Amino acid sequence: MLALIIVLLIVWAVLAVLGFAVKGLLWLAILGLVFFVITAIVGWLRRGSKA
Numbered sequence: 001m002l003a004l005i006i007v008l009l010i011v012w013a014v015l016a017v018l019g020f021a022v023k024g025l026l027w028l029a030i031l032g033l034v035f036f037v038i039t040a041i042v043g044w045l046r047r048g049s050k051a
Contacts, residue, residue: 005043012036 013033019029 001046002043004037004044008039009036009043012039 016032019025
């Protein structure tokens with residue numbers, strides 16, 4: 001599960017950087033950042049619940 005969350009975080013970060021780098025894809029950057037934050041929160045909550 002941790003590997004899946006790490007892969008998703010990397011994908012969302014790449015999409016956010018790509019969105020900021022390519023003119024006209026600001027929506028992709030915002031979407032990537034939102035998904036990155038949501039995935040990080042879910043991963044943190046699930047990791048904390050197993051302790």
